[in-house]
Amino acid sequence: MNKKFISIILVVTFFNLTSCSSSQVVTAEDFRPISQDDISEGILVITKDTKKYSFARTDYWIENDTLYGKGKKFVGKEEAPFEGSIFLGDVAFIEYEESDWYQTTCITTSIVIVGILGLILIVGAATGGFGWKK
Numbered sequence: 001m002n003k004k005f006i007s008i009i010l011v012v013t014f015f016n017l018t019s020c021s022s023s024q025v026v027t028a029e030d031f032r033p034i035s036q037d038d039i040s041e042g043i044l045v046i047t048k049d050t051k052k053y054s055f056a057r058t059d060y061w062i063e064n065d066t067l068y069g070k071g072k073k074f075v076g077k078e079e080a081p082f083e084g085s086i087f088l089g090d091v092a093f094i095e096y097e098e099s100d101w102y103q104t105t106c107i108t109t110s111i112v113i114v115g116i117l118g119l120i121l122i123v124g125a126a127t128g129g130f131g132w133k134k
Contacts, residue, residue: 008115024098028091032062043072044095045086051075053082064091 031043043060045053045067052074060069066085073082123129 007052008112025095027090028067031083031094031096032088036090046095047090047112048088048090048092049090050092053086062088 042054042056045055047053053069054074055069055071059071060067062068063115065088068085070081070083072079080100
């Protein structure tokens with residue numbers, strides 16, 4: 001019984017750690033009102049001249065019409081350190097991962113409830129409960 005309990009806890013923990021997340025691609029104007037707390041990882045900024053920059057979740061900020069930060073700049077297939085600013089008017093779009101903790105909690109709770117109900121039915125069937133015959 002102890003191993004089953006630990007297995008259930010591990011499955012629930014796995015779902016909470018991986019969480020339900022989705023990749024979002026938005027324009028610079030649509031990105032401005034998004035809080036850094038809603039972003040699970042970092043951001044990928046792609047400019048109109050196809051330059052790519054990546055920033056960790058806490059390594060950038062926006063002031064007025066400019067994104068400032070410390071991250072990486074991708075040149076072809078190589079990457080180089082980047083620290084500076086990018087004018088938001090030059091940004092084609094921004095890609096980021098967004099976590100949905102509500103959806104993750106609902107899925108995890110549903111899995112636990114279905115597991116408990118399944119266990120009750122199995123135990124009931126094995127012991128002859130619910131008026132079932134062995």
